[in-house]
Amino acid sequence: MTGQSFSTLVEFQALLAEAAGPDTAAKAAAEERNGQLTKPPGALGTLEDLAIWFASWQGNGRPSLENPQVIVFAGNHGVTARGVSAFPAEVTEQMVLNFQHGGAAINQLSKAFGAKMDVHALSLDRPTADFTQGPAMSEDEVVAALLTGWNAVDPSADLLVTGEMGIGNTTSAAAIAHALFGGEAADWAGRGTGVDDAGLALKTQVVTEGLLANPGAKGDGIEALRCLGGRELAAMAGAIARARVESIPVILDGFICTAAAACLAQAQAGALDHTVAGHVSAEAAHARVLQELGKEPLLSMGMRLGEGSGAALAIGILKGAVACHSGMATFAEAGVSDG
Numbered sequence: 001m002t003g004q005s006f007s008t009l010v011e012f013q014a015l016l017a018e019a020a021g022p023d024t025a026a027k028a029a030a031e032e033r034n035g036q037l038t039k040p041p042g043a044l045g046t047l048e049d050l051a052i053w054f055a056s057w058q059g060n061g062r063p064s065l066e067n068p069q070v071i072v073f074a075g076n077h078g079v080t081a082r083g084v085s086a087f088p089a090e091v092t093e094q095m096v097l098n099f100q101h102g103g104a105a106i107n108q109l110s111k112a113f114g115a116k117m118d119v120h121a122l123s124l125d126r127p128t129a130d131f132t133q134g135p136a137m138s139e140d141e142v143v144a145a146l147l148t149g150w151n152a153v154d155p156s157a158d159l160l161v162t163g164e165m166g167i168g169n170t171t172s173a174a175a176i177a178h179a180l181f182g183g184e185a186a187d188w189a190g191r192g193t194g195v196d197d198a199g200l201a202l203k204t205q206v207v208t209e210g211l212l213a214n215p216g217a218k219g220d221g222i223e224a225l226r227c228l229g230g231r232e233l234a235a236m237a238g239a240i241a242r243a244r245v246e247s248i249p250v251i252l253d254g255f256i257c258t259a260a261a262a263c264l265a266q267a268q269a270g271a272l273d274h275t276v277a278g279h280v281s282a283e284a285a286h287a288r289v290l291q292e293l294g295k296e297p298l299l300s301m302g303m304r305l306g307e308g309s310g311a312a313l314a315i316g317i318l319k320g321a322v323a324c325h326s327g328m329a330t331f332a333e334a335g336v337s338d339g
């Protein structure tokens with residue numbers, strides 16, 4: 001429902017809880033049509049499931065995909081002071097300029113798959129607090145970041161991809177995954193932009209310290225986002241939630257995007273029903289998070305860039321699925337014997 005908004009975390013969660021589910025009539029129509037198309041049953045494999053899922057969220061048994069939106073959110077992280085990334089924090093702002101000038105991978109992938117791309121830099125001059133010392137954000141700060149994401153979604157888009165840029169944010173994502181799914185810090189900390197063995201050991205220690213400093217984040221998606229997340233993670237969560245309320249299908253990107261989305265799933269069962277996993281990142285913990293969420297990735301390309309790049313690539317797969325579903329002839333139309 002367009003026009004809804006929130007000013008507290010409680011109101012945000014209420015909007016998520018009230019969101020309508022998929023259109024079951026459109027789903028049934030799409031299933032019916034899928035069974036009549038000129039192919040052996042099931043021969044388009046996952047493309048068939050994708051088209052039916054997409055139809056159910058578009059509310060149209062014969063859907064179209066013509067107006068995809070890619071949004072890249074950027075944020076800076078206080079925890080970078082601990083030396084958890086292979087790159088310096090100023091790269092976040094430098095890459096924002098690169099996005100604005102069209103020079104990043106996501107610019108090219110958005111263009112290649114006909115998506116409009118927007119970039120939102122969130123208070124880069126004010127990094128979030130180092131979460132090993134206490135919560136990364138206050139309630140006001142996380143609400144502001146959620147709202148940036150919420151308001152960035154174009155309600156007329158027919159598909160959303162959320163991407164991120166934030167040096168240090170794989171540490172944030174690892175801490176969130178540890179808080180939501182348990183296990184050991186080492187299960188979730190990975191090499192990110194390419195830290196060496198000593199860097200990985202430090203990062204694992206930082207994730208452990210983050211949970212000790214924020215005990216309330218354990219098992220609480222919204223509190224994990226506030227205490228361990230960054231502004232770009234909260235903005236992605238806000239955008240994905242808005243898409244849920246607007247019934248806009250979403251393709252999830254890599255480890256950081258999926259960790260942000262996992263916070264919504266923990267807060268509200270079914271909150272990610274309008275999403276598919278675009279790819280599985282080379283960041284090892286991404287596959288584990290996807291498994292926890294019950295999401296099968298569409299692509300496995302060895303990518304670990306972020307920016308929404310893996311999800312943008314998967315727009316091509318979804319476009320293929322929708323084109324076949326809505327454009328193919330039925331057996332009756334083509335005069336083909338249906339066995």
Ligand SMILES: O=C(O)c1ccc[n+]([C@@H]2O[C@H](COP(=O)([O-])O)[C@@H](O)[C@H]2O)c1
Pocket residue numbers: 084085086087164165166167168169170171191192193194195253254255256257281282283286303304305306307
């Ligand atoms: O999307 C992923 O799975 C992914 C995996 C590793 C790194 N990244 C990107 O790299 C940055 C974070 O890496 P790091 O090492 O600084 O934590 C951030 O800008 C992400 O977009 C992204």
Ligand SMILES: Cc1cc2nc[nH]c2cc1C
Pocket residue numbers: 087091095164165166193305306307
């Ligand atoms: C150069 C660079 C580009 C990125 N894009 C997303 N994360 C990134 C991290 C780095 C270091």
